[in-house]
Each structure stands twice: as structure tokens, then as C-alpha cells.
Amino acid sequence: MGLSGVEVRGLLSLCLGGSGGVWGAGLEEVGLGEASIPGCGCVRAVVAVRLLTFADFPDGVSASREGAGGRGGGGQVDVPGSEEPWAGRLRSVKSVVKRTTSDLRRHNRSILLSALYVQGPTSRNKLTRVSGLSSATVSNVVSQLLAEGLIAEGGSEDSDGGRPRSVLEIRPDYGSVIGVDIGETHVRIGLFDWTLSVIASEVYPIAGTRLDAESVAALVLQGISDVTRAAGVDPADLLGVGVGVPGAVQPDPRIPGRMLVHAPTLGWSGVALGEMLAPGVAAPLMLDNCARTLGQAEMWRGVGQGADRVVTALIGVGVGAALGSGTEGGTTGLAPATIEWGHTVIYAGGLPCRCGSRGCLEAYVGADAILHRYQATLGSQPFHASGTEGRLAELTARAATDPVAMETLEKIGEYIGIGIGNLINLLHPDLVVLSGWAGSVMGGVVLPTVRETAERHALSYLRGRTRIEVGRLGQEAVAMGAATLPVAHLLSTGGRRPEVVSGPGSGVGSVSGTVPGSGSGAGAWA
Numbered sequence: 001m002g003l004s005g006v007e008v009r010g011l012l013s014l015c016l017g018g019s020g021g022v023w024g025a026g027l028e029e030v031g032l033g034e035a036s037i038p039g040c041g042c043v044r045a046v047v048a049v050r051l052l053t054f055a056d057f058p059d060g061v062s063a064s065r066e067g068a069g070g071r072g073g074g075g076q077v078d079v080p081g082s083e084e085p086w087a088g089r090l091r092s093v094k095s096v097v098k099r100t101t102s103d104l105r106r107h108n109r110s111i112l113l114s115a116l117y118v119q120g121p122t123s124r125n126k127l128t129r130v131s132g133l134s135s136a137t138v139s140n141v142v143s144q145l146l147a148e149g150l151i152a153e154g155g156s157e158d159s160d161g162g163r164p165r166s167v168l169e170i171r172p173d174y175g176s177v178i179g180v181d182i183g184e185t186h187v188r189i190g191l192f193d194w195t196l197s198v199i200a201s202e203v204y205p206i207a208g209t210r211l212d213a214e215s216v217a218a219l220v221l222q223g224i225s226d227v228t229r230a231a232g233v234d235p236a237d238l239l240g241v242g243v244g245v246p247g248a249v250q251p252d253p254r255i256p257g258r259m260l261v262h263a264p265t266l267g268w269s270g271v272a273l274g275e276m277l278a279p280g281v282a283a284p285l286m287l288d289n290c291a292r293t294l295g296q297a298e299m300w301r302g303v304g305q306g307a308d309r310v311v312t313a314l315i316g317v318g319v320g321a322a323l324g325s326g327t328e329g330g331t332t333g334l335a336p337a338t339i340e341w342g343h344t345v346i347y348a349g350g351l352p353c354r355c356g357s358r359g360c361l362e363a364y365v366g367a368d369a370i371l372h373r374y375q376a377t378l379g380s381q382p383f384h385a386s387g388t389e390g391r392l393a394e395l396t397a398r399a400a401t402d403p404v405a406m407e408t409l410e411k412i413g414e415y416i417g418i419g420i421g422n423l424i425n426l427l428h429p430d431l432v433v434l435s436g437w438a439g440s441v442m443g444g445v446v447l448p449t450v451r452e453t454a455e456r457h458a459l460s461y462l463r464g465r466t467r468i469e470v471g472r473l474g475q476e477a478v479a480m481g482a483a484t485l486p487v488a489h490l491l492s493t494g495g496r497r498p499e500v501v502s503g504p505g506s507g508v509g510s511v512s513g514t515v516p517g518s519g520s521g522a523g524a525w526a
């Protein structure tokens with residue numbers, strides 16, 4: 001596209017009309033004076049800026065028509081005609097342009113890093129193809145990422161009869177992350193490299209203890225100290241710490257930047273968990289709902305890879321779900337949104353649920369409900385194990401020889417199948433992943449019944465479209481999900497380590513919580 005006789009390879013458009021200063025940036029072509037910029041219906045004044053590619057400037061994007069503007073930086077804005085009446089506004093908008101060029105630089109790093117993260121070893125040619133960036137830009141950004149140790153040359157691949165092409169890959173040893181799984185029966189701390197391979201893990205049963213937030217926070221800090229010491233990792237070198245909580249993480253309306261956890265199943269209402277943890281965590285700290293983060297882990301590293309529309313069904317003491325959509329592994333798709341699946345009613349006037357309603361799915365398939373059903377059945381045997389997790393594992397193992405145990409789990413499989421049938425009718429997923437600690441423990445035994453029942457309850461035109469699988473991330477799944485938070489942040493910043501900024505009211509390290517409206521609900525699962 002040409003503009004005023006100047007070759008334009010990228011375009012940034014600004015609207016200076018209306019109430020002032022709406023901007024949009026991108027590489028799409030926008031016609032001078034006739035563009036509609038997202039967020040602004042006004043087209044009174046649109047100016048265009050030529051964006052040179054990264055290849056032109058070693059440290060990123062510059063914007064210039066005449067080659068001015070300087071390396072690395074600022075935007076030389078070309079305004080057709082007189083400066084008046086825009087000159088004043090233009091000065092203020094120039095600062096936006098500077099931010100925007102920086103955003104583009106970060107955006108391009110993020111695109112390439114995410115592509116390598118999701119696709120694994122990839123040649124520069126393929127990176128150029130999938131990213132839509134110019135080969136010069138790819139070359140420039142790849143050089144930066146290599147120099148910074150985020151990626152490495154990783155062997156070679158054949159290239160249609162030509163010379164073998166070298167491939168690039170993520171360097172797992174660039175850094176490690178912590179994932180914290182706070183449940184109703186345990187706190188699990190996982191140390192992962194940043195490609196999410198487990199380095200060390202510790203689990204601390206908390207059943208029977210009082211779940212006051214201060215005690216849980218102290219346990220989390222102890223766990224972080226334990227796993228990092230065991231692995232010989234300096235906690236200050238961590239790329240970040242992600243915490244998955246069985247509830248909602250929402251901004252404190254009174255203190256900007258502070259995040260509060262609302263987790264009815266733990267008895268937490270407005271708990272400033274980040275603030276409790278921050279003094280003991282040297283790395284950036286992030287909190288989010290555990291079903292959302294688990295869904296993210298399943299789509300990145302679990303059975304959800306490559307699926308388009310995935311429901312992750314999380315079964316523990318509580319029951320929840322998350323719906324995510326992904327492309328090529330999900331890092332470029334929509335982050336999962338939570339669903340209060342456990343409190344959908346499957347039996348009118350049925351068993352009382354702790355939410356106050358009756359007949360909720362959770363009242364039938366939550367881990368405590370399953371154990372209660374078995375123990376209340378004539379012919380059941382006493383458990384040798386103690387604790388909910390130990391007993392459910394014992395019940396599952398017993399199903400091979402104990403007809404009462406088998407009958408109990410078949411009934412549970414039927415209830416889960418009804419719940420999944422409802423999900424299929426409502427959400428049309430192409431994959432449902434049975435996950436959570438209880439889902440993982442009994443998944444193999446109940447899966448045939450779950451599939452058969454869900455098929456029976458799904459609408460005929462939806463039957464056969466949805467696969468149902470047991471998650472393959474095992475007992476580390478929720479901790480791994482939490483660990484995706486700092487990894488996702490690192491990918492979104494193009495591999496820039498965020499600075500840790502703690503302070504009064506910050507609540508956490510540097511970044512935290514969920515995006516408002518992104519779907520975190522008052523979860524009720526463990």
C-alpha cells in the first residue's frame with residue numbers, strides 16, 4: 001500500500017477527533033482519512049505513520065516517514081496540512097505512539113516466543129510463515145531471544161531436498177516457576193521448569209486442620225522453601241509463582257491493585273492472600289481460579305492440545321469446570337472461563353448441597369459424597385486408609401473385587417455422565433477432560449459408564465462429536481495449571497522478566513489476579 005508516495009509496510013492510525021485521542025495499532029491497511037478505529041466512531045482526523053520493521057532498527061520498531069524518529073523509538077507523526085488545530089493534542093498523543101511502538105516490539109517477541117513454546121522445535125522459515133512477520137523481523141527477534149538465553153538452536157530438519165534447516169527451540173533451563181494448588185484436602189507445591197516439566201513437588205495434607213488463610217499462607221511459603229531447597233534453586237531466580245485457588249480472585253474495590261480471594265468452600269470471603277504471601281516470595285506472584293488454570297494446563301500440555309473447544313471437568317471434594325477455546329495448543333486462544341458445573345441440579349429435590357440448594361451434581365459426585373454413598377450401602381467394608389484422598393483411592397482399588405465398591409462407582413459414573421451430557425447440550429465442546437484429583441483417581445474405572453451415559457443424554461445431533469478423556473497430567477495437574485500463570489505472563493511480555501514491585505496495597509509481587517470479566521466465578525471445588 002502506498003501513502004503520500006511513501007511505501008508503507010505497517011500502519012498505525014490515530015484518531016484525534018471526538019473527545020480526543022483514540023488510537024489503534026496494527027499491520028492492517030487503513031485508508032487515510034476514512035478509517036474507523038476500534039473504540040471510536042469518529043473519522044474526523046486520521047493520521048498515518050509509517051512503521052519500519054524490526055529489521056530496520058536493531059532494538060525494535062521506529063516510526064518515521066523521512067527516516068527521522070530515532071532508533072528504538074519514538075514516533076514521527078506525519079500530519080497532512082497545517083499543524084493546527086491538532087498540534088496540542090498531537091504532543092500528548094506522541095507519548096501514546098511511543099508506548100505503542102514499545103508494545104509492538106513486545107508483541108512481536110511474544111508472537112515468536114509463543115509459537116516456539118506451543119509448536120516445539122521450529123525452523124525460522126516456518127516461524128515466519130506462522131507468525132505473519134517479515135523474515136527480517138523474525139531474524140532480528142530470534143537473534144535477541146537467542147542472545148538472552150530464552151531459546152536455542154536445536155538441531156536441524158530436512159527441507160524438501162535442500163540443505164537441512166536448523167530449528168529453534170525453547171530452552172527449558174532458562175528459568176523455573178512454582179505452581180501452588182490450594183485445595184480442601186491438600187496444598188501441593190510444584191516446581192517446574194518453564195516448559196512445565198516437574199522438577200520437584202511436595203504435598204501437604206490439610207484435611208482436619210483449620211483452613212484459616214494465615215495458616216494456609218504459611219504452609220505455602222514453607223512449601224516453596226522446601227521444593228526450591230530440594231532442587232537447589234534460588235527462590236529469587238524464579239520466573240514467578242502462580243497460585244490456583246478454589247474460588248474467585250477479584251479486585252478489592254477499596255484498594256487499587258489489591259486482589260481478594262472469595263472461596264466459600266474454604267470459608268474465605270475477601271481474603272487478601274497475595275498480601276499474606278508477598279513478603280515471603282521474591283518472585284512475581286499471580287493468583288487465579290484453579291479450574292481456569294487447570295483448563296489452561298490441559299490445553300497446553302494435556303489431552304486438550306490441538307482441540308478447539310475444551311471443557312475441563314474438575315472433580316475433587318468440590319466440583320467445577322472451565323471452558324476454553326484454543327488454537328494450536330491454546331496459548332493464542334481464549335483463556336478458560338469457569339463454569340459452576342457442580343451446582344447445576346441433576347435431581348429435583350435431591351440431596352442437600354453445601355451451597356444451600358438440593359440435587360446439585362456436587363452433592364452426588366464430590367469426593368466426600370462418593371465415600372458417604374459407599375459407606376451407607378449395605379455390604380460395604382470399612383476403610384483402612386484415613387483421609388478423603390486415601391479413602392477414594394482405596395475405594396477405586398477395591399472396585400476390582402468388591403461388588404459394592406464397583407456398583408457405587410458405576411452410579412457415580414452415571415451421575416458424571418449426566419452432568420457431561422448437560423455440558424455437551426449447552427456448550428458443544430469437542431473435548432471434555434475428566435480432571436481434578438478425584439477425577440484422576442477414579443477416572444479409569446468410571447470412564448466407560450461416563451461415556452455411555454453422556455452419549456445417551458446428549459441431543460442426537462450432538463452425539464459423537466464430543467470426546468471424553470481422563471486428564472493425563474496426573475496429581476500435579478492443578479499445580480501445573482497454576483504454574484501456567486507466570487509462564488503465560490512471560491510469553492505475553494515477550495520473555496521480559498517482570499520486576500517485583502511490592503508495596504502497601506500491592507497485595508502481591510508485580511502482577512496478580514484475573515482479568516475482570518474473564519470468567520472467574522465463585523468456584524466451589526477442591
Ligand SMILES: [Zn+2]
Pocket residue numbers: 342343344353354355356357360362
Ligand atoms: Zn450446590
